[in-house]
Amino acid sequence: MEKGHCQCQEISYSFARENVISAHHCHCKDCQRSTGSGKATIIYVPKKHLTIQGELKYFESKGSMGMHIKRGFCQNCGSGILSYAKELPMILFLKAGTLIDSSWVEIKSSYFSDSAQAWNKVDDDIKSFKGNPDIISNIKSVMKAL
Numbered sequence: 541m542e543k544g545h546c547q548c549q550e551i552s553y554s555f556a557r558e559n560v561i562s563a564h565h566c567h568c569k570d571c572q573r574s575t576g577s578g579k580a581t582i583i584y585v586p587k588k589h590l591t592i593q594g595e596l597k598y599f600e601s602k603g604s605m606g607m608h609i610k611r612g613f614c615q616n617c618g619s620g621i622l623s624y625a626k627e628l629p630m631i632l633f634l635k636a637g638t639l640i641d642s643s644w645v646e647i648k649s650s651y652f653s654d655s656a657q658a659w660n661k662v663d664d665d666i667k668s669f670k671g672n673p674d675i676i677s678n679i680k681s682v683m684k685a686l
């Protein structure tokens with residue numbers, strides 16, 4: 541099992557690597573702000589395959605595609621753990637940096653290349669999207685994984 545936790549370890553989680561759908565970089569402004577960095581690196585995991593210990597606090601904002609994004613974080617130390625779209629609650633977007641071992645994570649594509657910062661450039665070696673089309677165009681393959 542893969543395991544991760546927040547900085548104070550009040551929140552921890554686990555899942556099996558075989559249940560991962562895909563992993564992505566997101567350079568959108570909201571991810572930049574919520575991570576305090578140039579991008580968020582997220583792993584799609586079906587909700588039913590992720591076990592979480594501890595209580596996350598959620599902040600909701602409206603995403604660029606009109607969906608409502610809920611970002612879950614530890615109320616004690618503030619580490620961002622996961623997010624999800626309210627309209628698609630069965631898929632969680634886990635923040636890769638909270639994993640104990642993230643060396644195995646393979647990034648499939650980058651989102652929101654148009655808002656990437658010069659100091660945190662989009663990785664040229666992987667597919668990238670100006671906005672966030674993946675979740676829509678791949679919705680069928682995502683659904684199959686649930």
Ligand SMILES: [Zn+2]
Pocket residue numbers: 546547548549550551614615616617618619
């Ligand atoms: Zn914490």
Ligand SMILES: [Zn+2]
Pocket residue numbers: 566567568569570571572580
């Ligand atoms: Zn984002």
